[in-house]
Amino acid sequence: MTTKAIRRELKFTQSPAVVWRALTTREALADWMYPNDFEPRVGHRFTFRVPPDPRANMQGLVVHCEVLKCAPPSELEFTWVVGEGWLDTRVSYRLEADGDGTRVLFEHSGFKEDSAFHGAGYGWKMMHGKLSKTLRNPHP
Template identity: 40%
Template structure:
């Protein structure tokens, strides 16, 4: 984590950008390493990620309302990631950037826009920060390792 408004993760994956891109943009694959969703890799598409249960400690209902804000195949995916809970009110942006590196891919994640003055958003940032850098990153790597091209 860089500061009170963002989360940054830098991850090397021993797979080519095309395979990593599929894991980021195919709804079924995305659900396997992140959350159930109705994502489509189309600019302007509105969708949800559904955690399946609320997180009372951070005052979120467990459903993120999202929109595809930018998409450059095998290079960049940017989405809004908003919580509709009245106490949390999180309005953030997630950007994944892919860079070829050797025989693999360097994947950068930037989750930005947390309100430094909202205690529930700060709890969300801490919770998500540890999740992005450990559990989620590991789940993505496992999915890629398990799948044959």
């Protein structure tokens, strides 16, 4: 069975250090993603709590994650698991300096279900838009 991946190249005017904080600080992640108990250390198990969205006919859910790689300020990778293995995927961010800003290579891989793949693609587009706003008003 083949798996699918969402890949995006994101560009931000902020430095890699500022973008890294937005990706690895619990409060910043809650701003642009979901409430969480993230800690930036390999082996840490954490959750994202996705609230229900009645407009999209979506119930809330809990995403179970584990940090697989955390190499500040350039690489972050974690698992993204929903249900009893219904969705067992990986998310990775690779940051590169780009002049005064940052180029981010994002990948969410391991999709076997088309509906999950398409839903996640839509979700990441929205969340990365929120990330841009969070970066304009970063947490200290």
